[in-house]
Amino acid sequence: MQxxxxxSYIDEHRLFWFRINRPEKRNAIDYDVMNDLEHALGEAQANPLVRAxxxxxxxxxxxxxxxxxxxFHSLYTxxxxxxxxxxxGAILFKLMTLPLPTYALINGTAIGGGCEIASACDQRWAMPHARMxxxxxxxxxxxxxxxxxMLFEKVPSPQALQMLNSANIYTAVEAERLGFIQKVLEKSEVGSMVVESLVESSAVLRSYKQALITKWEQTNLKERMLAEIEQCAYLWEQDEHHMAVARFLQSKKK
Known part of the structure; x- marks a missing residue:
């Protein structure tokens, strides 16, 4: 249940929209949002009429x-x-391998896990004021x-490593130059541009996406993601991480 x-809703062009509605929390992810996203992905996959x-x-x-x-700061071990x-990670693997075209419409700041969500999508379109x-x-x-x-599947390795290693925040135009963003556009353009980028047949769209999914299955994407998650969990329990989170939370109280 949402x-x-x-x-979430399906519009007149058979596009499935999912919007995180926590602006007071900068649209941060918690367990409820995880559950809603997983449910929405299941709905989109099960409906053969949905085009994207x-x-x-x-x-x-x-x-x-x-x-x-x-x-999540209470998670210590x-x-x-x-x-x-x-x-x-399992939910984002479902998003990555959803058998229809997927778009991240980056309408503002996307940092940390927000960029991971965007990386799971086939296309990343950003508004001019977005930062990521x-x-x-x-x-x-x-x-x-x-x-x-997922990023290494979407962006050339040198640019992907630059984004990961630096922890820098980029403008939409800078991210476009790196290959992370495919289009920088105004909000009013989004719906029409998505429609124009897709053929009418959802069966055709799903067939092309399945060909890409087959490639990822052959290169063990799921296993690579799990190994990455295990490494993050190891670093999570280290003092360096807990001290950094404490400093961040303290800065938000000022």
Missing amino acids: TSKTE FIITGAGEQSFCSGGDLSV KEDAYAMLSRM GFVQGDLGITTGWGGAS
């Missing part, structure tokens, strides 16, 4: 700020962290939901 923390899946955030400020640290990380970056390194951890493995 909660008030998300919104689009994920975005409510408001104009944030696409997704990653995991909700006010919820490697085992606790792995339970949460592998849960979201894999900032996990500044918290003493790596991408924890399989984001690096």
Whole structure:
């Protein structure tokens, strides 16, 4: 059952929209949002008429700020962290391998796990004011939901490593130059441009996506993501990470 923390619907063009609706939390991910996203992905896959899946955030400020640290900071051990990380990683694997075209509409800031969600999508379109970056390194951890493995499938390795290693935050135009973003566009253009980018037949669209999924199955994408998640869980329980999270949460109180 969908909660008030998300919104989803199918529009007149048979596009399935999923919106994270927590603007007061910068559209951060908690367990309810995880469950809603998994449910929406199941609905989209089961409906043969759906032509594409689009994920975005409510408001104009944030696409997704990653995991909700006010919820997940209580996870202290490697085992606790792995339970949460592998849960979201499995959901993002479903998004990555959803057998229809997927779009991340980055309508504001996308950091940390927000960029991992975007990496799971086939297309990443951003509004001009959007900012994005894999900032996990500044918290003493790596991408924890399989984001690096997915990023290496979408962006050339040198640019992907630059984004991951630096933990820098990029403008939409800078991210487009790196190959992370495919289009920078205004919000009013999104619906029409998605429609124009797709043929009418959902069967054709799903067939092409299945060919790509088959490639990922042959290169053990799921196993690579799981190994990445295990490494993040190990780093999660280290003092470096817990101290960085404490400093971050303290800065938000000022």
